[in-house]
Amino acid sequence: MTYSTLLFDLDGTLTDPFIGITRSIQYALDKMGASRIPEAADLRWCIGPPLWESFGVLLESEDKAVQDRAVALYRERYTTEGLFENTIIDGIERLVADLDASGRRMFVATSKPHAYAARIIEHFGLTPHFGKVYGSELDGTRSAKADLIAYILEEENIAATDCVMVGDRKHDLIGAKANKVAALGVTWGYGSRAELEAEHPEAIFDRPQELEAWVATS
Structure with a gap:
């Protein structure tokens, strides 16, 4: 064929994109007041799936508003620093x-x-x-x-x-x-x-x- x-x-x-994505996820979780912020190595699985899906797991929330807020915070760092890491x-x-x-x-x-x-x-x-x-x-x-x-x-x-x-x-x-x-x-x-x-x-x-x-x- x-x-x-x-x-x-x-x-x-x-x-x-490992560095840029994992650091931006950690940044978002910190701003969201997450009870635990995983080490970068423990966030490898987040590279690939849609961000909403990953934050739903990380924040243990199916609330779209919560996921939207996390994605917005992620992008706050990603668009200024993470994009080219x-x-x-x-x-x-x-x-x-x-x-x-x-x-x-x-x-x-x-x-x-x-x-x-x-x-x-x-x-x-x-x-x-x-x-x-x-x-x-x-x-x-x-x-x-x-x-x-x-x-x-x-x-x-x-x-x-x-x-x-x-x-x-x-x-x-x-x-x-x-x-x-x-x-x-x-x-x-x-x-x-x-x-x-x-x-x-x-x-x-x-x-x-x-x-x-x-x-x-x-």
Whole structure:
């Protein structure tokens, strides 16, 4: 099967946002008066899912108003400091450049608000390789990967059978499956191999070079 279009998750797939995200979560929890503020290492699981979902667990609250307040506080720090406490994953620059040169269409598909994601992609010089950066709205609309991928397919007039989603968490693979889009898992991010295998992706890769080789021969 030849896939003419690739959708890439951002956090954990193209870049490593660990410092910026975890520090901003800790900041929000502190401002919210949380009884316990986890160490950064204990917040790894928060990288990937929508923020509302993570704060719901961290604050043990299903109250949307509480979650909204936590997200607003998170962004208070993230937009001024956390956004660029981030590093590009080794091998990604070559991967996207080579895929672009091969004629593949590529789009970023992230639960992060597109306004922030576009700045990160630009910061790392990747903008020329992507047709567009798609993400959620600030109010959380399309933060679920299934909704976001459906939106991209419609907006770009992409056939699901021509498209593959690349991501490091189960949310990426589940979202792809919901839209009948093929999915590829990568282990250099924040999901374990077991988490990815449970969603039965087309393949799982440990290095960007392996992903490039697979796309070239698929």
